[in-house]
Amino acid sequence: MQKTSQIYGIRAVIEAINSNEPIDKVFIQKGLKGDLSRELEGLLRKKGIKASYVPIEKLNHLTKNNHQGVVANISPITFHQLEELVETVVQKDKAPLFLLLDQLSDVRNFGAIIRTAECTGVDGIIIQKKGAAPVTADTIKTSAGAVFKIPIAKVDHIKDAVYYLQASGISVVAATEKTDNYIYNIDFTGPAAIVMGSEDRGISPSTLKAVDHLAKIPLLGEIGSLNVSVACAVFLYEAVRQRQ
Structure with missing residues (x-):
């Protein structure tokens, strides 16, 4: 509402x-x-x-x-508490899939990611209270209304959310170019969470140290990176492919 x-x-x-x-x-x-x-x-x-x-x-x-x-x-939506969200999701008869956004700041990227997350069955999105993109009219429009269909939790620090997810039996994967490991080597069939970084700084070093796995997307052209919403879609649909 x-x-x-x-x-x-x-x-x-x-x-x-x-x-x-x-x-x-x-x-x-x-x-x-x-x-x-x-x-x-x-x-x-x-x-x-x-x-x-x-x-x-x-x-x-x-x-x-x-x-x-x-x-x-x-905000036009009510944000969830992380602990309540995770507890609700892990009780379902399916492997949970969470998405963490580490200070993503562009509202249109945020909206596009929310739309993809809803389409790929993500159980919840976790953002940081400070520095994260707000839910605006542009976010709602870009998400095609998906912002009202998927729970979003706000936390003080993404790293703390990583630790909480791990303690709940969920494997956390960070999307980063700072690795030689490709996403196709990651097992997304079990309980999993994916961390995407901000447009300009990527994932914070402390969060990278906390996750279970680092993974990257192969880039075959001369451009060194993808738009974060596109990269997020690649990760999420790899998880969908493995779970089908």
């Missing part, structure tokens, strides 16, 4: 954060001062919510209402 996508006013935004509303991003007027603004900034840091400091003209464009220097975007 889609929720209101925007709230405004510094007190309203603070209350929304304290009420654990699924806030994706907060826009704050440059130079905003006062006790309430400091309280808001402290809450944003504590919760790992992304904030952008913008001129007042930007806020006036976002809303015609009295924004008091602050506008927040609320």
